[in-house]
Amino acid sequence: MRQPRFPVLWFFAVTYVLTAVGQGVNIYVMHRLSAGTAPGTPIEDSPVLAWRPYGFYVTNVGPSLVGLLMTLWLYGLPGARRLAVQLAPWSVGRTWPVLVVCLFLPLLGVVLPFTILGALDGSDPPDSSSLSAYVYGAIVRGGLIGPGMCEELGWRGFALPHLQRHYAALVSSLIIGVAWALWHWPNYFIASIHPHPLWAFAAAIPMGMAASVLYTWVYNSTGGSLFAVVVLHGATVSTPSIPASAGSAAVIVPLLYVIIAIGLVWRYGAMNLSWRERVVAESGAGQTPAASALP
16 A cells, blocks of 8 residues: 555646646637637537537546545555445435435525525526426436536545545645635636636635535535535536626625535534544545544
């Protein structure tokens, strides 16, 4: 078993490089396809859109892929089996109420404030969808075959337990939150069919840090269930979209995550961010509560 210095730093660096390469390939392919589109043809009618689903996986699978490779390098197949166990739905165990929070807190965090704002000043509410479609998107489309699976084997499956070996859960969360937000930044710069509003770019880092605290609470409270954080990630990306016309009112959504993060720190403390001991990476192939792993 190998134990390099600064494994999390290596994880961040390789993830950024791999994603940069994927973004470069995706941009090049889209540029070449767009060049073949007749002048004046709307981009919606060009071949670019047919490649966008594949481009998503090329550019967004980096964190989980690197997390899996780092786990195999450090711990071999036992480490990979541990990740598989953490991804199983039954890894939530008796902490299933946390899974309910994972499913519906992101939805409530968008729908509730915009419903209130809409009643007060007539702001347009976000697009709505049926509850069954939302749950499917959270667990499957956004979770198990979407951004949740593409990212969480890295951010929470690898980086978080390794950071928690040396730092409190809050510090570990904030480190990952900054790295997580910076990893998403190219999405704000690259031209797209639906450009991101300026407020989303400005709120990326504080939003990432606040959301990371919530994800750490879920991870530690479930004893290291990756299924729970994958569902939370899927629910976050499956919430109704915030219209760009919402303007400054949309800042209320990141603000709610900040309030939630402050509440979790106040309630559970910075050391574990949970009623349980924080989950840390062992020197062997598994993970264990902090009390039995720290010197």
